[in-house]
Amino acid sequence: MEPIRTLRSRTVVLGAANIDTDQIIPARFLTTTTRDGLGQHLFADWRYDADGTPRRDFILNGAEARNCSILVAGRNFGCGSSREHAPWALLDYGFRAVISTQIADIFRSNALKNGLLPVVVDAATSQWLTEHPGAEVNIDLPASILTLPTGAAISFALEPFARNLLVNGIDELGFLMERDAEITAFERRRLKG
Amino acid sequence: MASAPRTLLEKIWDEHEVVPESAETPAVLYIDLHLIHEVTSPQAFTVLGARGLGVRRPQLTLATMDHSTPTRTEQIFGGAPIAIESAARQIRQLERNCTRFGVELLGLTSAQRGIVHVIGPELGATQPGKTIVCGDSHTSTHGALGALAFGIGTTEVGHVLATQALLQRKPKSLAINVTQRLQPGVTAKDLILWIINRIGVSGGTGHVIEYRGAGISALDMDERMTVCNMSIEAGARAGMIAPDETTYAYLAGRPRVPQGAEWDAALERWRALPSDADARFDREVAIDAAAVEPMITYGTNPGMVIPINGSIPERAGDPAFDQALAYMGFEAGAQLKDKSVDVVFLGSCTNGRLSDLRAAASVLRGRRIAPGVQMLVVPGSQAVKRAAEAEGLHEVFLAAGAQWRESGCSMCLGMNGDLVAKGEYSVSTSNRNFEGRQGVGARTLLASPLTAAASAVRGRVTDPREIMGH
16 A cells, blocks of 8 residues: 655535445446446435436536545445445545545445545534635644635544554455464464363 | 353354465454356356356355345246346346356345345255355344354456365454343334444444343344444444354254254254353443434435434534435434435335335335335345245235335345335335435435334334334
8 A cells, every 4th residue: 555644726615414334335336346437426326316317416527626525525434334345436436535524334444444534523624615616725644634725724623543554555364364373372372171 | 271262153164164264364264155147147157157167066055146136026927028238137147157067046036036135045045154245245144143244346256166175364352342232113224324423434443343241132033134234334343242042043944054963963062152251352342222212314325313202313523424414415413313214115125125014014004105105025035035924914015005026125225126216215224324325316314113103104204213112
């Protein structure tokens, strides 16, 4: 995984609460056996008409969304299914961070493992971001600080362990594999007990 | 010194900590049972292959196929091609991966195949005190037997395959204390929808729910599984219920439970699992089961739910609420009762077990579904299907005009081509009424098997108590 330190981008806002993983990537696109190319199906049913024509009224189809890598979303983003295809689709499309007041547990865990930053902010910050779509913001991951164009610096909570992995581009499997001796000892203890 | 009182969650957690958590690192948590299926495992096996890793404990890993599998008998047993080519490829991929990595697979034609959350308990693979994971959010179902069971993503599926462990922070605990008993005609599905309405679709985020109290003890195992199944719809990764005599009676004699002296030893361990009397939870919520009514959803998440005789609430100035109602074709303040229904789906890991089929059959016996209504009955497993057929339930469904299919997730998420058409109304016993969940533009109303069956008979949203004579 590529190390992540800072991220600077304009934002795209999807302000609705409870955007579930079925919206992020509908189930009919899950019959794949790879993780590639899912970005084309991101928010498919909001993004395209039945015949595949991009919907003019959907934010991601507008010129202002081009090259934006930070998504601002309503509360409880990523609820529902555990499909990791959701962060894969967001990343493949070009997003690198999601900012919300609350991010669903499994989505958050999946996002962290793929280098998509889950940034949880307070209601006032979320409201400001929602009211200022396209704002250019900066995320400093080592410091865990989100800076708004107003100059306001908002610190966000991110578990030090997850942050360390992201900043250094370390993947969790490597860390777990290094616990092999402990896992083996645990298995021996349990078999005896 | 006596040890501090602990919750069921804490007891299981402590027992499985390979390395305890610290301020710097999450715990390394050992996993006793890893269930896998065709949709969320292929990319994990690919990572294993690319890194030259094997499956650390194949004997603690069990695979089946359920999400993208057909429910048409001819496509499973009759040699007809699986209609969706990409689904067929995914199924073949799981077969190849299980062969290559030495994982037991209950494959497409296995008599033990079924929805992963139905077969785990059915086989007795799900047991009290175990840690259980699966690349599926409804893994919370297994908590009904007193296990700590939660859904994981595909990267974590790879972690468990390779190390039989996961890095996890200990979640908070939420006790839902249920007093009294459900009224006749009111089911476990109505109870959990009531609870989700009460705590909200993100009310359980960061928590593991323990359902407790007389209202929970009175439930049978199928009902407990329905309740725990939908914990994730309240945002909780896991729901659990302390094991008791109902649990042990359910498990006794199942193929994968310990036998003889080992069974006795297991029972002794399991009896020590329930939360200690003075154990403390991070949060507690009280629910009166006697107040619960048959529930039905009106919107696009499971928290948008009302008693079946109630009215859709009004929420001025909430665009997401308006969007949900526009999608559903409903208006604030309107009643759902008597709304026209196009499709009825009976099945899923929420309500696809034998008692669910019995409940629906009790309404449908001697009746026919209304003209123009399509009803799909999809047993949760092949074992459920056989048991239902042994007592003639399939004949009740067929005589009523419903379709009787092979097991799988089917119309719950429509991956296998079992779909609700755009704009149609589906009364469904499944777990999610998200936009497009059952098909692009499909409108899902979540309800119990009784409500689904009653609505099929009338062709309109119907309070089952009207038909059942309560």
